[in-house]
Amino acid sequence: MESVKVINLKKIFGEQIAVNSINFEIGEGEIVGFLGPNGAGKSTTMKMLTGFLPPSAGESWVTGFNVEKNPLEVKRNIGYLPEHNPLYLDVYVKEYLLFCAGIFKLDKKEERVKNIIDRVGLTPEYKKKIGQLSKGYRQRVGLAQALIHDPKVLVLDEPTSGLDPNQIVEIRNVIKEFGKDKTVILSTHIMQEVQALCDKVIIINKGVIVANDNVQNLQNTSKTKTIIVVQLSKEIELNIFRAVQGVLQAKRIAANKYELECTSDIREQLFFAVAPTGSAIINMQLEQQSLEEIFKILTNPNLKV
Amino acid sequence: MIAVFLKEIRGFFSSLIAYIVIIVFLIITGLLTWVFKNNTFESGYSNLDILFFWSPTVLIFLISAITMRSFSEEKKSGTLEILITKPLTDFQIVLGKYFAGLVLVFLALLPTLIYFFTVYQLGDPVGNIDTGATWGSYMGLLWLGSIYVSIGLFSSALTDNTIVAFILSFFLCLIMYIAFDLLSGVSWFNGIDYYVQWLGINSHYQSISRGVLDTRDLLYFISTTVLFLWLTKTKLESRKW
Numbered sequence: 276m277e278s279v280k281v282i283n284l285k286k287i288f289g290e291q292i293a294v295n296s297i298n299f300e301i302g303e304g305e306i307v308g309f310l311g312p313n314g315a316g317k318s319t320t321m322k323m324l325t326g327f328l329p330p331s332a333g334e335s336w337v338t339g340f341n342v343e344k345n346p347l348e349v350k351r352n353i354g355y356l357p358e359h360n361p362l363y364l365d366v367y368v369k370e371y372l373l374f375c376a377g378i379f380k381l382d383k384k385e386e387r388v389k390n391i392i393d394r395v396g397l398t399p400e401y402k403k404k405i406g407q408l409s410k411g412y413r414q415r416v417g418l419a420q421a422l423i424h425d426p427k428v429l430v431l432d433e434p435t436s437g438l439d440p441n442q443i444v445e446i447r448n449v450i451k452e453f454g455k456d457k458t459v460i461l462s463t464h465i466m467q468e469v470q471a472l473c474d475k476v477i478i479i480n481k482g483v484i485v486a487n488d489n490v491q492n493l494q495n496t497s498k499t500k501t502i503i504v505v506q507l508s509k510e511i512e513l514n515i516f517r518a519v520q521g522v523l524q525a526k527r528i529a530a531n532k533y534e535l536e537c538t539s540d541i542r543e544q545l546f547f548a549v550a551p552t553g554s555a556i557i558n559m560q561l562e563q564q565s566l567e568e569i570f571k572i573l574t575n576p577n578l579k580v
Numbered sequence: 581m582i583a584v585f586l587k588e589i590r591g592f593f594s595s596l597i598a599y600i601v602i603i604v605f606l607i608i609t610g611l612l613t614w615v616f617k618n619n620t621f622e623s624g625y626s627n628l629d630i631l632f633f634w635s636p637t638v639l640i641f642l643i644s645a646i647t648m649r650s651f652s653e654e655k656k657s658g659t660l661e662i663l664i665t666k667p668l669t670d671f672q673i674v675l676g677k678y679f680a681g682l683v684l685v686f687l688a689l690l691p692t693l694i695y696f697f698t699v700y701q702l703g704d705p706v707g708n709i710d711t712g713a714t715w716g717s718y719m720g721l722l723w724l725g726s727i728y729v730s731i732g733l734f735s736s737a738l739t740d741n742t743i744v745a746f747i748l749s750f751f752l753c754l755i756m757y758i759a760f761d762l763l764s765g766v767s768w769f770n771g772i773d774y775y776v777q778w779l780g781i782n783s784h785y786q787s788i789s790r791g792v793l794d795t796r797d798l799l800y801f802i803s804t805t806v807l808f809l810w811l812t813k814t815k816l817e818s819r820k821w
């Protein structure tokens with residue numbers, strides 16, 4: 276059974292259509308990346324799923340409960356980290372988490388809070404006030420808040436934005452660790468994040484879903500050409516590359532470094548073409564079209580192929 | 581609701597808010613009752629009329645101050661989104677905050693029982709004080725505080741600026757407390773002046789202060805409190821419109 280289901284969900288703010296009749300389903304246990312440029316409607320969709328904003332039209336279900344008709348049941352099953360991670364800065368970490376546990380009427384509150392503090396890596400900081408924490412630790416508090424009741428569905432709105440590279444990796448590990456037995460929807464505009472964490476990607480642009488597939492498929496299908504980067508020990512004529520069958524275009528991108536647009540993976544042929552010139556191949560790399568490019572193509576009408 | 585209530589109470593006491601409110605209230609009422617001109621000694625009667633005369637005004641300041649952050653700050657910092665996406669109804673959030681405010685008012689009034697005890701002892705003979713009227717007045721103050729708290733929450737829900745919330749709450753409390761009394765004196769309202777007066781808190785406060793528990797007064801206090809709590813809830817829900 277799908278754990279999140281959205282049918283014709285629409286949100287209009289005044290004149291502006293923020294989300295325009297989107298449909299998607301997310302299976303149990305999947306980690307889905309919600310990708311899109313700023314203002315694409317990612318946050319609005321998440322706010323509707325978590326019951327903060329009602330949709331203008333359409334319906335959504337979370338773990339089988341209708342968000343409009345059964346908001347409390349839905350909220351019990353969702354852990355939500357809003358964008359910018361709002362927190363009470365003048366409250367102690369432990370006190371805040373006890374408060375959250377109290378809302379869910381959990382039993383063995385102390386134990387649970389201790390457990391979650393441990394699991395998200397807050398142990399060295401849990402005696403401090405939230406306002407005294409660094410951004411990375413605040414993000415952990417935000418995650419702990421969303422995870423305290425062991426929800427089935429986790430909705431994370433840009434969980435790593437504004438963090439330094441180390442913190443990003445740490446937070447990703449926490450998400451990965453907890454995502455094992457949960458359905459996770461996370462929004463981001465960092466492509467590597469999707470590649471690192473997600474099974475599926477939903478790309479949304481101007482309120483419309485432009486792609487909804489698993490990461491591997493998306494990378495394969497939209498690949499129109501193969502790019503090979505070759506690094507040599509000595510400069511050679513570009514024509515040597517151009518003579519090889521399958522090479523569409525060759526260009527020199529740095530000293531002794533060439534980028535070749537090819538119809539397929541022809542690295543072997545390239546090796547034999549270069550060898551007679553006496554220049555050694557130091558490095559030869561097949562560039563997969565990154566999600567970044569797919570994202571650019573899908574969300575920018577001018578680049579559309 | 582209980583979780584929200586406890587969090588608010590803890591918030592009052594872990595910051596200086598609770599202590600300041602209680603101490604300021606006691607200092608002001610203490611000075612007015614015992615030290616300044618026209619104090620209880622000078623009046624020559626064993627009663628606490630001065631305390632009960634000034635308290636409603638002092639409470640306007642203090643209650644507006646304690647409630648001004650309740651929603652405006654949550655809105656500004658975005659924590660309201662967290663609160664709303666937890667399994668709580670909007671009304672539970674409002675009620676949690678209301679009861680926390682009310683408890684703080686109660687705690688501020690509690691030490692003034694010492695005043696009562698003092699006057700009780702000073703009476704000639706000892707205990708010569710209108711106990712019924714005193715309890716009635718305390719009851720009246722609590723109910724008045726209850727309306728002020730609900731007004732404060734409503735004002736705070738209207739804006740994400742705490743200063744605006746304070747001024748709004750102050751103004752609305754003042755209107756509810758005394759403006760209808762003043763209005764009823766205006767010549768346009770000749771004939772219906774009683775009903776105009778009846779809309780304000782003061783007439784009911786005066787009535788309950790005599791020690792008479794009239795259900796009409798109780799009904800007024802309860803319904804006015806509920807009205808403002810309902811308005812607060814409606815304002816919170818307005819995100820959905």
